[in-house]
Amino acid sequence: MIYRETGQFKPTYRSDSAVFPIPQDRWVVVAFVILLTIVPSFFASEYLLQAILVPILIYSIAAIGLNLLTGYCGQLSLGTGGFMAVGAVACYKFSTALPELNILIVLLLSGLVTAGVGLIFGVPSLRIKGFYLAVATLAAQFFLNWLFNKVAWFQNYTPSGTLTMPPREFFGVLVTGAAAQPHHRYLFCLGVVVILALAATNIVRGPVGRAWMAIRDMDIAAELIGFRPFQTKLLAFSVSSFYVGVAGALALALWLGSVETAEAFDINQSFQVLFMIIIGGLGSMLGSFIGAAFIVVTPIVLTNLMVYGFGLEAVTAKHFEFIFFGGLIIFFLIVEPHGIARLWQIAKEKLRLWPFPH
Amino acid sequence: MKLTKKLLLGGALATLLSSPFAVSTVSAADQIYLAGLVYRTGPYAPNGTPFANGFKDYVELINQRDGGVNGVPVVYEECETGYNTKVGVECYEKIKGNNPAIIVPNSTGITYQLIPKVVQDKIPLVTMGYGRTSGAVGSVFPWYFNFPTTYWSQATAIIRYIGAQEGGMDKLKGKKIAHVYHNSAYGKEANPTLEVLAEKFGYDLTLLAVDHPGQEQKATWLQIRKKRPDWVFMSGWGIMNSTAIKEAAAIGFPMDHFIGNWWSGSENDVLPAGDLADGYKSATFHASGAETPLHKDIKKHVYDKGLGAGDADRIYEVLYIRGLLNHIFALEAVRRAQDHFGVKVPSGEQTRHALENMHMTAADWNRIGLPGFPEIKVTCDDHEGGHPVLIQEWDASAKTWSVISDWIPVMKDVVRPMMEADAAKYAAENNITPRDCG
Numbered sequence: 045m046i047y048r049e050t051g052q053f054k055p056t057y058r059s060d061s062a063v064f065p066i067p068q069d070r071w072v073v074v075a076f077v078i079l080l081t082i083v084p085s086f087f088a089s090e091y092l093l094q095a096i097l098v099p100i101l102i103y104s105i106a107a108i109g110l111n112l113l114t115g116y117c118g119q120l121s122l123g124t125g126g127f128m129a130v131g132a133v134a135c136y137k138f139s140t141a142l143p144e145l146n147i148l149i150v151l152l153l154s155g156l157v158t159a160g161v162g163l164i165f166g167v168p169s170l171r172i173k174g175f176y177l178a179v180a181t182l183a184a185q186f187f188l189n190w191l192f193n194k195v196a197w198f199q200n201y202t203p204s205g206t207l208t209m210p211p212r213e214f215f216g217v218l219v220t221g222a223a224a225q226p227h228h229r230y231l232f233c234l235g236v237v238v239i240l241a242l243a244a245t246n247i248v249r250g251p252v253g254r255a256w257m258a259i260r261d262m263d264i265a266a267e268l269i270g271f272r273p274f275q276t277k278l279l280a281f282s283v284s285s286f287y288v289g290v291a292g293a294l295a296l297a298l299w300l301g302s303v304e305t306a307e308a309f310d311i312n313q314s315f316q317v318l319f320m321i322i323i324g325g326l327g328s329m330l331g332s333f334i335g336a337a338f339i340v341v342t343p344i345v346l347t348n349l350m351v352y353g354f355g356l357e358a359v360t361a362k363h364f365e366f367i368f369f370g371g372l373i374i375f376f377l378i379v380e381p382h383g384i385a386r387l388w389q390i391a392k393e394k395l396r397l398w399p400f401p402h
Numbered sequence: 403m404k405l406t407k408k409l410l411l412g413g414a415l416a417t418l419l420s421s422p423f424a425v426s427t428v429s430a431a432d433q434i435y436l437a438g439l440v441y442r443t444g445p446y447a448p449n450g451t452p453f454a455n456g457f458k459d460y461v462e463l464i465n466q467r468d469g470g471v472n473g474v475p476v477v478y479e480e481c482e483t484g485y486n487t488k489v490g491v492e493c494y495e496k497i498k499g500n501n502p503a504i505i506v507p508n509s510t511g512i513t514y515q516l517i518p519k520v521v522q523d524k525i526p527l528v529t530m531g532y533g534r535t536s537g538a539v540g541s542v543f544p545w546y547f548n549f550p551t552t553y554w555s556q557a558t559a560i561i562r563y564i565g566a567q568e569g570g571m572d573k574l575k576g577k578k579i580a581h582v583y584h585n586s587a588y589g590k591e592a593n594p595t596l597e598v599l600a601e602k603f604g605y606d607l608t609l610l611a612v613d614h615p616g617q618e619q620k621a622t623w624l625q626i627r628k629k630r631p632d633w634v635f636m637s638g639w640g641i642m643n644s645t646a647i648k649e650a651a652a653i654g655f656p657m658d659h660f661i662g663n664w665w666s667g668s669e670n671d672v673l674p675a676g677d678l679a680d681g682y683k684s685a686t687f688h689a690s691g692a693e694t695p696l697h698k699d700i701k702k703h704v705y706d707k708g709l710g711a712g713d714a715d716r717i718y719e720v721l722y723i724r725g726l727l728n729h730i731f732a733l734e735a736v737r738r739a740q741d742h743f744g745v746k747v748p749s750g751e752q753t754r755h756a757l758e759n760m761h762m763t764a765a766d767w768n769r770i771g772l773p774g775f776p777e778i779k780v781t782c783d784d785h786e787g788g789h790p791v792l793i794q795e796w797d798a799s800a801k802t803w804s805v806i807s808d809w810i811p812v813m814k815d816v817v818r819p820m821m822e823a824d825a826a827k828y829a830a831e832n833n834i835t836p837r838d839c840g
Contacts, residue, residue: 095495204587222518358480359442
């Protein structure tokens, strides 16, 4: 009833292959983006912006990046933390070496550098698959963090090896550094996320995305019908790394401000992003957002609920948080092994038939 | 039945929706607010717990014994970080609206993130013996305080101690010293100073990094066995310390030539190594183990009333005392700000002023209940104070640390120019114009 496609005719190929072919979807997405632009920047507290919304947006980019590689191209990667570190280091080096450079260009360059690094570490994917590839990408994680910790040039020879993002403006508005207004940071992040998410959606529904999915579903068959696995996989690695690199750069520039690469982008970071796409939904754009939001928000909500809602000690709340968070992940994976995004898809199916289920 | 179920569900949902994003709100009208970013969970919890207990007990003591600072009660809240910098930043955002008198980040990683933020939010940041060393340059870092002393100063005191043991600083020439350090911002801090001193005194320096968490050190100690350094200095934390002591014993390295920094010299570090740790030394900036007037008060006003955060017999431990010291400094600053400005709850700017003019004399330490603590003097330009350092030695049979040196002065002439150079670089990168400290 609400979600009915009956009567929606698509007279041209163009309308049939639009990003959101159903008008309801299109309106909902547009309305949601407008809502996200207006509401938080006027009504959200600094805490909500800085500790919850900005991290969700940044992790969404990382999750989209990993989803392109793992969800769409089927290449399992545990190097996400390492690639985020590349993005952060590149962002730091570019913005300190070339203070005049626009922050958007710095982000773009950071992404490109990471894409290059991802390309190199993607080479083993031609020979190995599945868990073995995961181990090979694990090497990227450890090697990159070791490199940034070992070579002081990457940290501009600071004694402690900590990267600190200098304050930078985006067309006259301060977006990085501690003096930047939280809603400016948020809006900047949102802009980057919208652009990158649109780009990713278009990549995956075009020939490149179809090639990736063909490789994912059965690589030998894909090769037999003419897809070149080497180029396809490497392209997936570099595009994915671009996204992850931008996420790392944003994490340094807009969220954390100061980063110790080996600590902030350690192996747990790789797992965290991987869990985001598994819980959110492999091979789903929506899933990347839901997964990022779930992993960022749930622990914070649980802790705050227990401390300010039920008056528990901070440490007891933390222990309960570990239990509940773990339990929730298991619950969601049992109830819906295809991720939370799949629940939304099922809801859509139901809405299509509602209120006459037969 | 269905209705009750629905009501219950609705109630639970309402709580769920209302409280999660509620930022901590403590009424700040006539109360002093302090928040501790503590870690009683995570890989470093064994060290974080006594620290957190010290934080909590000192506030409790002041509230119970004196009814607060100058009669103004102190509200204290913990935020659990697990020693994770991302959680630490979330904690900071949550508590900063309550006008905390002072932020004690309790981790070098979190400190680095907060240094630029506190300038905007006008909250003094106090890191006692950790954090960014060059933050001691008050003209560039007006909101940051790292007294009584820093990693770099500590390294100079250790080298001075080694020199004294060798029979004079000139005897250091040709000696081999190894630095085993936690491969993180914290562990690396001492390296530049040790390098500068190596040039100055002509000893041969070997830098050996140990990756977090530090349970795997076989390769490190194999290198030490090969190089045979005369002295080993360690900047470790948590499990890394006890592992290193065991590994040192395994290769037969003499314990009395093995010196830890002040974060590598607590009971937690030596007890797991048992008898092997006998004779292990470490730096410190306070004595431990003794019954001071402060401990008597804590027992009487906190533990005897059943308000203690930990075990009553663990209040003499090194890290517990460090927790106490942190809040001694914090509340002392608040008290001075109250006196100076004649207010009940000082603002961040007022507390900052008090910190910057902090001068703690022997009389102050007697009043606090820690007699024998040296004078601390902070100035506009010098936020470190250059407090001297002690060396303590572990006695495994008695299970006590005993101080074996006098107060060793630090080499201010060496570290100060290095701090100024690093601070100037920070100022240039972040468009900061250093203020004039006269």
